[in-house]
Amino acid sequence: MKGAGVKGQDTQHALRRRNLSRVLRTVAAAGTVSRAGIAERTGLTRAGVAPLVDELLRLGLLVEAGRAATGGRGRPGSGLAVSDRGPAGIGAEIGVDHLAVCAVDLRGRVRARVAADAANRHSAPGPVLRRLSALLMQVTAEIAAEGLRPAGLTVAVPGLVARGSATVVHAPNLGWRDADLTPGLTGATGTSGAPVPLSVDNEAHLGALAELRLGGGADGLAPPTDFVHVSAESGIGAAVVVDGQLLRGARGFAGELGHVPVYPDGRPCGCGGRGCLEQYAGEQAVLRAAGLTPEQAAAAHPGPGARIALLARRAADGDAATTGALHEAGTALGIALAGAVNMLDPRTVVLGGALARLAPWILPSLEGELALRTAVAPAAARPGGPLVAVSRLGADGPLLGAAHGALRAVLDDPVTADARAHPPHR
Amino acid sequence: MKGAGVKGQDTQHALRRRNLSRVLRTVAAAGTVSRAGIAERTGLTRAGVAPLVDELLRLGLLVEAGRAATGGRGRPGSGLAVSDRGPAGIGAEIGVDHLAVCAVDLRGRVRARVAADAANRHSAPGPVLRRLSALLMQVTAEIAAEGLRPAGLTVAVPGLVARGSATVVHAPNLGWRDADLTPGLTGATGTSGAPVPLSVDNEAHLGALAELRLGGGADGLAPPTDFVHVSAESGIGAAVVVDGQLLRGARGFAGELGHVPVYPDGRPCGCGGRGCLEQYAGEQAVLRAAGLTPEQAAAAHPGPGARIALLARRAADGDAATTGALHEAGTALGIALAGAVNMLDPRTVVLGGALARLAPWILPSLEGELALRTAVAPAAARPGGPLVAVSRLGADGPLLGAAHGALRAVLDDPVTADARAHPPHR
Incomplete structure (x- = not known):
């Protein structure tokens, strides 16, 4: 001593x-x-x-x-x-046509949740963040009435976020480049004036983290720890989890499955490439192949997730153009994922987000391509269970992943986080 | 207490x-x-x-x-x-048309090295391992004369090895399936009768580990820690290194770049798939596109690496069929690697093995495809240096990686390893 x-x-x-x-x-x-x-x-x-x-x-x-x-x-x-009082993790989601905020307590229960339609495509960050701030204040007020205070805020965005920053480097479907979200969100959750830690992350990364913490089979299977998670909103994103750790990439840009080439001489893509997966399995491509314009889809079925809901209904009704479009999307997804599976040898591929909802029509062709193109190892060497699983979290994944992520500071260091999040205890 | x-x-x-x-x-x-x-x-x-x-x-x-x-x-x-005496790491390599063994001392110096031509394609493991054992005994005798003893043996194979085992699950170019190499190699390095730890690993994985430990630029650059390493012998293999750790995959089969689909409706592949990279950038495909049969190549330029050496000479001489074939191989490699880069966001792609030797003719089209197909993030966001680097280790990578890997047990636990490797010290 x-x-x-x-x-x-x-x-x-x-x-x-x-x-x-x-x-x-x-x-x-x-x-x-x-x-x-x-x-x-x-x-x-x-x-x-x-x-x-x-x-x-x-x-x-x-x-x-x-x-x-x-x-x-x-x-x-x-x-x-x-406790079901005290600190809460606040998750927020910026989608192309919706905003959402939720609060999760230490028990993992969602204590408040609001969502709103929003025309965010090619809207500047300022107005989007002002609307999101209003939703954040609404949720903060709701949970304050139940004795909960924000311990942290994590925002899911459909774009690339520079590693360890709050800067959206590129979100093509929003039209954002190098947008730092810090100024626009400061104070939005601080009812007491105390600053709350802000984190911004790619929605597909957060969806995968939700799967890691909350996922698993309906039959009580443990959440997977080695998987490729694929999700879709307007774009197609993915995330790679190895030994329970999210692989972020050197710059934080890992998981850009939507721009993996599937038909190298195929359709030109907004990214400057050709034949990217997004041109065959992205929402706009599927709507077009199903004979619908985005406007028709929105008019027929308003609200968040409108277009996916419409596709699902049409497919369930047996509309041949829609089922054909989803079959083609599954084929393209299968080709792109075959590349990822050959390179990464994950235990499972998890379909999340909108893909979970459309899985019944996407899976057959997707699994067919995977089986054809990952056969270099004898099938017998692949242990246990189906290779492709459908997330039970679906489109909720990124928002829940964000809220749970925002609580980690409390679990990692209860004393420091408490000083910020918790009012004096009676 | x-x-x-x-x-x-x-x-x-x-x-x-x-x-x-x-x-x-x-x-x-x-x-x-x-x-x-x-x-x-x-x-x-x-x-x-x-x-x-x-x-x-x-x-x-x-x-x-x-x-x-x-x-x-x-x-x-x-x-x-x-010390430059005492324990030595023994690396061995089983190629389709060669065998090699080397010994590395604690200082990292190669102290003995032998190589031999061998017709291993579709030869059963037994005869191949008997020849390899003879080479191992030759190297063991050579280093014994200098006061060195084998501390471990690592064997590089062109195929899939089940994680943590000495079993080659599938090596299509050798024609091996589920071959346990333990019985055939036991005793080959044990001049004193003491068993030496045996490890078997995929050659591309070992090439990447060599790059991690020994690589780096000619201008004194540190070895990379986040990279995709691509190598070729008869097949095309790859390895993913993240934060200095080799990503092996759930079963140990990560890195199968050769079977990533590049032209999904293209040429049928031995794996059962279609349009795999190996059908466009594998050695046989390139020889065919260059107008050569493997027999012509071997006859024109015998010895290990014969066919690659012939391609390099023809390309250097400006033979249009050869440079065209290598250009097409680079295009296919670029398409497959664009998928990997989009998914993994590595800092660098390292070309090793035979590809390092052929880099002058492969790189232009490879880099062109990569630039075209990984542009979703602004170029300015990619920090430092060229994305594609050529390994200085070249075809030596897997063998050196194997020998250095075999020494790790000594560095991890000197006492235990010494009991096995070192004779009483005067």
Whole structure:
């Protein structure tokens, strides 16, 4: 111990913060758990767990759950749960024709959610962010009434975001280039005036993170940890997850599946290339192949997700032009994904976003191409389950991924985050 | 400390082994370094470094370098270096028409190397491994005369290897399926009868690991840490390195660039697919497009790398059929790599193996396709340097990667590895 001095104290301080985080994460994962259960799951001693739990109770991040369960009397301390008050993660989504905001509490429950139609295509960032700020203030007010405060804000955008920044480098469907969202969103969630950490991320990346944290099969399968996640709104995005980690790319631009060439001498693309996947499986391409204009689609079925809903209805009704268009989209997706599967050898390909809704008509041709073009390894070598899975989160993925991501700061460092997010606890 | 008992001793033992590894790696990286220098670079105290150095000297893994530098007198201990005796990493390569073996010492120098022509295409594993064993015994005998012993053997194969195994699941150009190489190679490097750890890996993976450890620009650039490495022998392989880690894939089959579809309705491929890259940029495709049969090529220019050498000579001589064939190969490579770059956003694409030798004629069309098809992000957002680099290791990459990989066990745990590799030190 000799000479440890300040450095030793720093280390103890850091250790305590790490242990607070471990305990909070353990309770969040368990639902309701006793102090003894926490000790068992963390490997800490029971004597070590007690003061950590006390601090988390004092911060209002944990609550006694046993007391409530036994009708107001019970034995205090018999059960602990994370609080449904205090910090909330705020997720926001900027789509080409909609805006959405939601708040998730430490228990993972969505506590507030608003969405609005919006004509964002080729609208400057300013007006879009002003509308989004109004929705953010609406959600912040709603959750404040329930004792929740924003701990962080993550915004999903349909474009490339420079790694570790809040700058949208390029969002072709919005028409944005090098747009820093910080000034336009500062203060939108800070009812108390305190700044809230802002993060901006590609919607496909956030959809994949949602799948990693919340996904899994309807039959109780664990969320996947090695997968390629494909999603679509107006464009087509993807994300690669390896050993539970999102692969962001050197600049943060990984996952541009929409611009993988599928027919190299094919249709010209807005990116300057030719035969990009987006020209065959993007929303506009599918609508055109189905014999619809975007205006017809919007008029026939207004609201967010209008055009996808219309395609799904027409396909369900057996409209040959629509099912043919979706078959072709599946073929193009299968060719592009065959390249990705050959390069990355993921355990699963997950279809999310609008693709989840259209999966019944897209999957057959998609799986056919994948089977044909990834056969270099004997099929027997591919262990377990279907290679292609459909996300249960669907179009909600990016928004939920954003809200859960915004809560991570609290789970990583409860003390610091609490200073920002939580009002004095009575 | 109360109750730490055996567990505490285990931990101290593990800590000492980790520190031995840190010191050995530090000296290996530094070349020649003093005890004080080791302390500075590792963060250990000088009092802590001294006994670790003593043990590594005793094991014969380190030597006093100062004594030699000052003409036999000097101050013992003024400089330390890793030994050029003791453990050696053995790398072996099984190619379609050649076999090679090399030995690398702790200083990273190649101490022995043999290669032989071999007609391995569609030869059963047995005879191939018997010939390889003869070469391994030759190299083992050569290095034994210089006081070196095999510490491990890594074999590079042109095929898929199941993750963490010595089983070649599928090597189409050899005609091997589910071939476990362990029985055929046991004893080939064990002159003392002691078994040596065996590892089998895909040649493209090993080429990328060589690039990671030994690569970098001729102008002193550091080796890349985020790149896609492409190499070719008879087939075309690739490897993805992210943050300095090789991405192996869920089964170990990542990097199958040769079967990425480039012209989806194109030529049928042996894998069962259509329009795979290998049908346009693989060696046989290029020879055919250049108007040569493999037999003509081999007859005109015998020896390992014969066909590639012939193509390079013809191209250098300005033969239009050959330069045209290489131009088309570059186009196909560019289309396939555009997909990989869009998905992975690497900092660099490195051309290795035979492609490095043919780069002058392949690069123009390859870079043209990449520029056309990865332009979704503004060019200005791509920081630093050319996107495509040519490996200086060339065709040596996989063999060197294998030999260096085989040495890792020594660097990771000097004590255990020494018990296997090093004779008693005088």
